[in-house]
Amino acid sequence: MNKPLDPALQAGNHKPLAGYQAQHFLWEVKDGVGTITLNRPERKNPLTFDSYAELRDLFHNLKWATDVKTVVVTGAGGNFCSGGDVHEIIGPLIDLKAPELLMFTRMTGELVKMMRVCPQPIIAAIDGVCAGAGAIIAMSSDMRLGTARSKTAFLFNRVGLAGCDMGACAMLPRIIGQGRASELLYTGRSLGGEEGERWGFFNRLSEPEALLADAHKLAADLTAGPSFANGITKTMLHQEWAMTIEQAIEAEAQAQAICMLTEDYGRAYHAFVAKQKPVFQGN
Incomplete structure (x- = not known):
């Protein structure tokens, strides 16, 4: 908890x-x-x-x-x-x-x-x-x-x-x-x-x-989607305009690792296993 x-x-x-x-x-x-x-x-x-x-x-x-x-x-x-x-x-x-x-x-x-x-x-x-x-x-x-x-x-x-x-x-x-x-x-x-x-x-x-x-x-x-992850997507779409491809790939690696720590990521996995639609809560 x-x-x-x-x-x-x-x-x-x-x-x-x-x-x-x-x-x-x-x-x-x-x-x-x-x-x-x-x-x-x-x-x-x-x-x-x-x-x-x-x-x-x-x-x-x-x-x-x-x-x-x-x-x-x-x-x-x-x-x-x-x-x-x-x-x-x-x-x-x-x-x-x-x-x-x-x-x-x-x-x-x-x-x-x-x-x-x-x-x-x-x-x-x-x-x-x-x-x-x-x-x-x-x-x-x-x-x-x-x-x-x-x-x-x-x-x-x-x-x-x-x-x-x-x-x-x-x-x-x-x-x-x-x-x-x-x-x-x-x-x-x-x-x-x-x-x-x-x-x-x-x-x-x-x-x-x-x-x-x-x-x-x-x-x-x-x-209804993973709002925390959507915010990360928006941030990366904006910030990567000024990055090289190498910088962007590394930035996205860090951003995705953070999203993998969210409970929404776990909810998506457990819903998939149960053949259900995930209910995201933005955390």
Whole structure:
């Protein structure tokens, strides 16, 4: 029998988020799946300074949230996210000096960092408009479900900015390839849903009315799996971008040895012997 976790250690490293009350988007946790809904449908769910910061902080805190195993990100009203709000972000940025502009761009980049280092797999459910920072949030997720009518655009070039925003030049080529990423980042054109699936940006397409249910079904499947091991998989997928093959093989050897110490590994073996489906508990 396992010894109970030291209360002091638990207090500093367990932060349940099921009861978190979001201020600038919707947040709900059900059966271990946390759902973020960008909820300004009248403007196609644009981001503000406040929502950027709150999203950053939520993904940061997910590192300690043992009651959340998987995250779904979606948008209300038939669109995912139209990017930074023209009136609440784009306009004010014109009048800022370099230190404040760098503060903003570092904040937006920190959101991507927190999405990549939180241990929970993130599934983006993308319908309709997915542009600018919305496309970056989709890109930064671990998996993407789309619809045929979705339109994804890394449109920074179209507003006089470089395509190298929030990690796009590093991450997008790894998802769809260098040439295709270059086309999207140089032109800012929209990537349709069916083309996005062919290019590998979307894992698969759903009908609009089934999109969120399909995303939650995938999230539930992941949540029912070995969540500790899934977190290790996400960590290695992210960290191995900067490793040689030799370094990656050694890192994976160490990671897999750690997973072999988990009780979930033993549960899987005993279930196999008994010809049953394992019931994972994330430890």
